[in-house]
Amino acid sequence: MLTGQCDCGAVRVTIPGPPRRINACPCRYCQQIGGRWGYFRPESVEVTGPTTPYQRAERVITFHHCAICGVTTHWSPARADIERIGVQMANFDQSALVDVPVVCGV
Ligand SMILES: [Zn+2]
Numbered sequence: 807m808l809t810g811q812c813d814c815g816a817v818r819v820t821i822p823g824p825p826r827r828i829n830a831c832p833c834r835y836c837q838q839i840g841g842r843w844g845y846f847r848p849e850s851v852e853v854t855g856p857t858t859p860y861q862r863a864e865r866v867i868t869f870h871h872c873a874i875c876g877v878t879t880h881w882s883p884a885r886a887d888i889e890r891i892g893v894q895m896a897n898f899d900q901s902a903l904v905d906v907p908v909v910c911g912v
């Protein structure tokens with residue numbers, strides 16, 4: 807298991823292990839927040855600490871940011887047919903991710 811955290815440490819995200827790939831999503835919003843997503847089944851991810859939700863106009867997924875320092879921690883599905891969570895891999899120790907390919911696409 808790997809645990810990442812936001813800048814202030816109030817929010818911690820635990821995942822079962824490195825993702826198969828990291829998506830440096832090229833969309834405008836992900837570029838703005840520096841999104842580097844690893845995808846996991848929702849039940850395999852544990853998030854603790856206070857997050858502030860942000861739902862974009864599409865209302866497909868909900869982004870979560872630390873309520874204290876504002877760092878993006880993950881996104882969760884806002885629609886029942888989406889069966890994954892996107893975890894911000896920039897919040898993890900990068901030495902555990904050196905072998906994970908970074909892709910640029912959805
Ligand atoms: Zn924080």
Ligand SMILES: [Zn+2]
Nearest residue numbers: 831832833836
């Ligand atoms: Zn994006």
